[in-house]
Amino acid sequence: MKNVLVAQSGGPTAVINNSIRGVIDACRDYPDIFGNIYGAWHGIEGVLKEELLDISAQDDKEIALLKSTPAAGAIGTCRYKLRSSQEQDFERVVEVLRAHNIGYFFYAGGNDSMDTANKIAQIAASKGMELISIGVPKTIDNDVGDAEFKLVDHTPGYGSTARYWATNLLCANEENAGSCPADPVLVLQAMGRKIGFIPAAARLADPERRLPLQIYLTESGVSMHEMADLVNDELKRSRRCIVVVSEGFDVGDIGVQKDSFGHTNFGASDRTAQSTIVSYLNSVGLRATGKARGQTVGTDQRHSAPLASVVDLQEAYESGRYAVEIARKDGNGYMATILREPGELYKVRYDKVPLDVVANSERFFPQEWIAPNRIDVTDAFVKYARPLIGDVWADVPLENGLPRFTRFAPIFAAKKCAAYIPQAYQKEV
Numbered sequence: 001m002k003n004v005l006v007a008q009s010g011g012p013t014a015v016i017n018n019s020i021r022g023v024i025d026a027c028r029d030y031p032d033i034f035g036n037i038y039g040a041w042h043g044i045e046g047v048l049k050e051e052l053l054d055i056s057a058q059d060d061k062e063i064a065l066l067k068s069t070p071a072a073g074a075i076g077t078c079r080y081k082l083r084s085s086q087e088q089d090f091e092r093v094v095e096v097l098r099a100h101n102i103g104y105f106f107y108a109g110g111n112d113s114m115d116t117a118n119k120i121a122q123i124a125a126s127k128g129m130e131l132i133s134i135g136v137p138k139t140i141d142n143d144v145g146d147a148e149f150k151l152v153d154h155t156p157g158y159g160s161t162a163r164y165w166a167t168n169l170l171c172a173n174e175e176n177a178g179s180c181p182a183d184p185v186l187v188l189q190a191m192g193r194k195i196g197f198i199p200a201a202a203r204l205a206d207p208e209r210r211l212p213l214q215i216y217l218t219e220s221g222v223s224m225h226e227m228a229d230l231v232n233d234e235l236k237r238s239r240r241c242i243v244v245v246s247e248g249f250d251v252g253d254i255g256v257q258k259d260s261f262g263h264t265n266f267g268a269s270d271r272t273a274q275s276t277i278v279s280y281l282n283s284v285g286l287r288a289t290g291k292a293r294g295q296t297v298g299t300d301q302r303h304s305a306p307l308a309s310v311v312d313l314q315e316a317y318e319s320g321r322y323a324v325e326i327a328r329k330d331g332n333g334y335m336a337t338i339l340r341e342p343g344e345l346y347k348v349r350y351d352k353v354p355l356d357v358v359a360n361s362e363r364f365f366p367q368e369w370i371a372p373n374r375i376d377v378t379d380a381f382v383k384y385a386r387p388l389i390g391d392v393w394a395d396v397p398l399e400n401g402l403p404r405f406t407r408f409a410p411i412f413a414a415k416k417c418a419a420y421i422p423q424a425y426q427k428e429v
Helices: 016-028 043-048 060-068 087-099 111-126 158-179 197-205 224-238 273-284 310-329 379-389 423-428
Strands: 002-008 034-040 052-054 102-109 132-137 185-190 213-216 241-246 292-296 334-340 348-354
Touching: 002 016, 002 043, 016 034, 016 060, 016 102, 016 132, 016 310, 034 043, 034 102, 043 052, 043 087, 043 102, 060 310, 087 102, 087 111, 087 423, 102 111, 102 310, 111 132, 132 310, 158 185, 158 197, 158 241, 158 310, 158 379, 185 197, 185 273, 197 213, 197 241, 197 379, 213 224, 224 241, 224 273, 241 273, 273 292, 310 334, 310 348, 310 379
Parallel strands: 002 034, 002 102, 102 132, 132 334, 185 241, 185 292, 213 241
Antiparallel strands: 034 052, 334 348
């Protein structure tokens, strides 16, 4: 039997560990096919450093708790990119996988992670290795796949972040309604880089459009000057306004910082869109008493376990399980995917898509889902996104009144290879 290695990379989600649990549970269903199960500690970096957490040696209770454990603390994540020029890294990956008899590699992540999984699949084929590399979809941005939603309808992680934002907007409305004489404008910034699926989810809190809500997607192309006029128009109507803006909305120079994937890291940049907008609105003047104020929601929008969607949790788990079925039946070089069945009743099926098709893919928010006024989304988007947030609260086990998350014991596979520094870090040493 060949052993199993599961890993994840990129930003975490509230449900990613349930995908990992799905992989683990499905592999355990076939003890005659899948051997020992390891977790790469901090993604592909764990492979390069030969840091393989022995999941098979963990308590069953801790594995079960992955269902409601958010983010990436259980086995870690990374933003390390395997570049074609880094031949040493590829040789090291092969060395470590062979040393530990790894025959199945499951990598959970978004478009850049699928690129890594695809490169592992390709090098395995070129080296004649008995290795099957499979992608497990994950991203809060919902940007993996195609513009027509035929390859990927949505990714696990998005539904929970959408639910977070719908809930957050309802709470923000109570704040703004109560304090609007002093703070008539509240500006909220959402994650998603330059892709608008996350801020769009705020509309789920108010599908009948009763609130003074304006949504500014990067894709809408609205300028700061136009925004000020639109906000003041709303202040004349309602005496208050809630603004939800993409973190990638164009506000000029924000002192950009980039991660190792080459993406703008808005949370690490010198300024935020929200703070810039608040300053701008207050400088040009509001047609109301008081001042604009803002809130930049942080990484909690991608790891809030209590606000996780039960639909998202289930689909994340089933995606992990289906990835194992792909490995068992179809072989190397695929990603598990979720496709929506036609009809009014929400129903999905699980399928596969070649890794080289989704690797480094980037799906933007559809223009046809942006409202004609460019500061809202259409009912078609609401119909698409509403089923993803579920209808009941997620069950999060408590211990001493607080959430109880997975606590894996630090049991690692014995190292069989020489020490190694990942190639991208060698210049830093």
